[in-house]
Amino acid sequence: MNSVNPVVRPVAGKTHPQSSDRVMDILLYTFAVLFLIVIIYPLYFIVIASFSDPSAVAGGQVWVLPKGFTLDGYKELFKHENIWIGYRNTILYTVVGTAIGLFVNISAAYALSRKDLVGRKLLSLFFIFTMFFSGGLIPTFLTIRDFHMYDTFLVMVLPFSVIVYDIIVARTFFQSSIPEDLWEAAQLDGCGNLRYFAQIVLPLSKAIIAVLGLWIAVGYWNSYFNALIYLKNPDLHPLQLILRNILITNQMQSGMGTGEAAQIALRMANLMRYSVIIIATVPIMCVYPFVQKYFNQGVMIGAVKS
Numbered sequence: 001m002n003s004v005n006p007v008v009r010p011v012a013g014k015t016h017p018q019s020s021d022r023v024m025d026i027l028l029y030t031f032a033v034l035f036l037i038v039i040i041y042p043l044y045f046i047v048i049a050s051f052s053d054p055s056a057v058a059g060g061q062v063w064v065l066p067k068g069f070t071l072d073g074y075k076e077l078f079k080h081e082n083i084w085i086g087y088r089n090t091i092l093y094t095v096v097g098t099a100i101g102l103f104v105n106i107s108a109a110y111a112l113s114r115k116d117l118v119g120r121k122l123l124s125l126f127f128i129f130t131m132f133f134s135g136g137l138i139p140t141f142l143t144i145r146d147f148h149m150y151d152t153f154l155v156m157v158l159p160f161s162v163i164v165y166d167i168i169v170a171r172t173f174f175q176s177s178i179p180e181d182l183w184e185a186a187q188l189d190g191c192g193n194l195r196y197f198a199q200i201v202l203p204l205s206k207a208i209i210a211v212l213g214l215w216i217a218v219g220y221w222n223s224y225f226n227a228l229i230y231l232k233n234p235d236l237h238p239l240q241l242i243l244r245n246i247l248i249t250n251q252m253q254s255g256m257g258t259g260e261a262a263q264i265a266l267r268m269a270n271l272m273r274y275s276v277i278i279i280a281t282v283p284i285m286c287v288y289p290f291v292q293k294y295f296n297q298g299v300m301i302g303a304v305k306s
Helices: 017-050 054-058 072-079 084-114 121-132 135-147 164-177 180-188 195-224 225-230 241-256 259-285 288-299
Strands: none
Touching: 017 135, 017 164, 017 259, 054 180, 054 259, 072 241, 072 259, 084 121, 084 195, 084 241, 084 259, 121 164, 135 225, 180 195, 195 288, 225 241, 241 259
């Protein structure tokens, strides 16, 4: 028996779906590439400018590659031995502060996500209230002084560890991603609150822990204002504050000179600006690849709910 293959005829007036998809893909990829260039090029320019002759940078001659390759900016910065003290302090503040911040924010978020918590709505309003209203700088300073934390290591990691925005994000994650049935099943097996949180909730929350950990770590790494206000001992200063002081001192010295010496000092001050950004930014950027696999999942938490 002969089989007859049916003939498929195109419907008049219909556009082939693949052609429109290709056009849309081309537009999206083009926009994505342009957007990526706009974001990446400023950072790339800072990198090549830190290795270029300051006169070439000031004259607009540096675009794609360094011109007049030099390491003078980095050499001048690393002449200051307190930079290594700043690195040590900043790493300690970041590691300890991130650990404390994750502990208090994740714990508070999980507690507020539990429907059986007495006064949950009132506590949530209390936290949210602090996002919009605060006592101000002077009452905060007096409180820190009265708690004997002024000019100590603790002032950089303890008083500002609670971040309400992070608590809200984590609470949304727990409410939308941790099934209530897990708690009921754990209760049947005799599991208590602390054991349930430590052995069941936390292993299921790697995405939000990674995201909040990155946010908190970046905040501690870039922090200099708290050190400026609450630390007077130079041995406790973080890297950002030390780099700020070096730049201010260098600019003041360049403004005090005259003639050719002043021009050389000014060019060196401009070169050091770019070197400072690289020194302060690259270490924390190296952390991102380790949390990238969790970041895309965690950053979208709460955006779509079933």
